[in-house]
Amino acid sequence: MSRTGKKPIPPVSGVTVTISDRTVTAKGPKGEQSLTLMDVVNARQSDDGIVIEPTNDTAFARAAWGTTRALINNMVQGVSAGFQKKLTIQGVGYRAAMQGKDLKLSLGYSHEVVYETPAGITISTTTPTEVLIVGSDKQQVGQVAANIRAYRKPEPYKGKGVRYTGEVIFRKEGKKK
Structure with missing residues (x-):
């Protein structure tokens, strides 16, 4: 169980995050970044923010779960504050x-x-x-x-x-x- 992956990415004012197909895009005052998701993780919007979930219970999926959450969180922080x-x-x-x-x-x-x-x-x-x-x-x-x-x-x-x-x-x- 990934401790990092379990945490939702909180919304940041001034940053819009869109999820379409397997691509997560963040737009903010400092620019725009996008990330293509791996097949072993899914992302969805919720009231708490963006939630990352593994698609299966393999070791690779659990490793990719926390890594993907950290990458998307860095994108959101980067386009808001840099x-x-x-x-x-x-x-x-x-x-x-x-x-x-x-x-x-x-x-x-x-x-x-x-x-x-x-x-x-x-x-x-x-x-x-x-x-x-x-x-x-x-x-x-x-x-x-x-x-x-x-x-x-x-x-x-x-x-x-x-x-x-x-x-x-x-x-x-x-x-x-």
């Missing part, structure tokens, strides 16, 4: 700047790294060492943040690199004589 990730750049000479819609990163390489902003995502730099990624799709926001972080992951000796704000990097002790 999601954001904040990255911090640490290191001497490491900085980020916006160049039009692209993000220009100086990360200690012989060249500057230019990251093209995908559609549906807004990237801004509040300071030269902080990058804010905002969008309505939780998966896409997280993937963009991971792609930017992958250019220079934080290293364990001095902690230089791109990290999520609040991320703790376990430091190693350097060589001893």
